[in-house]
Amino acid sequence: MRKKLIAGNWKMNLDFNEAMTLIAELCEAVDGNLDQKDVLIFPPALYTRHAHEFLRNASSGIQLGVQDVAATTDGAFTGEVSASMAKVAGADYALVGHSERRSYFHEDGAVLLEKTKRSLEHGLNVVFCCGEVLEDRKSGQHFDVVERQLHEVLSGLNNSEWDQITIAYEPVWAIGTGETATPEQAQEMHAFIRNWVKEQQGDARAAVVRILYGGSMKPDNAAALLQQPDVDGGLIGGASLKADQFTAIISA
Numbered sequence: 001m002r003k004k005l006i007a008g009n010w011k012m013n014l015d016f017n018e019a020m021t022l023i024a025e026l027c028e029a030v031d032g033n034l035d036q037k038d039v040l041i042f043p044p045a046l047y048t049r050h051a052h053e054f055l056r057n058a059s060s061g062i063q064l065g066v067q068d069v070a071a072t073t074d075g076a077f078t079g080e081v082s083a084s085m086a087k088v089a090g091a092d093y094a095l096v097g098h099s100e101r102r103s104y105f106h107e108d109g110a111v112l113l114e115k116t117k118r119s120l121e122h123g124l125n126v127v128f129c130c131g132e133v134l135e136d137r138k139s140g141q142h143f144d145v146v147e148r149q150l151h152e153v154l155s156g157l158n159n160s161e162w163d164q165i166t167i168a169y170e171p172v173w174a175i176g177t178g179e180t181a182t183p184e185q186a187q188e189m190h191a192f193i194r195n196w197v198k199e200q201q202g203d204a205r206a207a208v209v210r211i212l213y214g215g216s217m218k219p220d221n222a223a224a225l226l227q228q229p230d231v232d233g234g235l236i237g238g239a240s241l242k243a244d245q246f247t248a249i250i251s252a
């Protein structure tokens, strides 16, 4: 039985005080009660150390991640934050392959593979995002696109590395648009992804790997999506910035 994971991607939002207020509100709402679902937040990287200390002192059980890591270990890469720096600051997870990184920062499969490897090497779990754009879906290419994205980054991983992998299916046409995949569309793709994992790594891995849905998940559509048998949680953007909305999704 896979425990559901509700993850919030804050992107480049909230000033420091707003971020810490939101963390405090989430700690109060969750109140250590994470029997039903795991909760994970991805604040801006500069807040990682403070967020980690607050979450730890509150014994909240809420986990913490960074939205990006460098593809390289260390060196002359101005502005980059390495996986080991993120880990030392208190991150448990790294987000890799978000569609905004793919499109605005031109991150391709080769770069995402390196980011995944650096994260795994330094003890970070990876939420690996994949998903098609609207034209791919309209032309019936969505399964091929997602399979290629999975293959580029995850196909070479060994069994113990898979322990650190969560997959997030995020149809790009549903991210930040208010348009959500129907529960049936989400389930169809999640089953496809799980079957791909089964072909790569066998039944046991396919049975435990968590596959999140992302794309305009809100309190009013979360329950229907989360009830699908292969939807193991959500990766939430906009609705993760408001404590009441995010906690409503956690409770859905």
Ligand code: PEP
Binding pocket: 009, 170, 174, 175, 176, 177, 178, 214, 215, 216, 217, 235, 236, 237, 238, 239
């Ligand atoms: C996201 O950015 O990963 C996301 C799913 O955003 P939103 O929930 O706002 O569509």
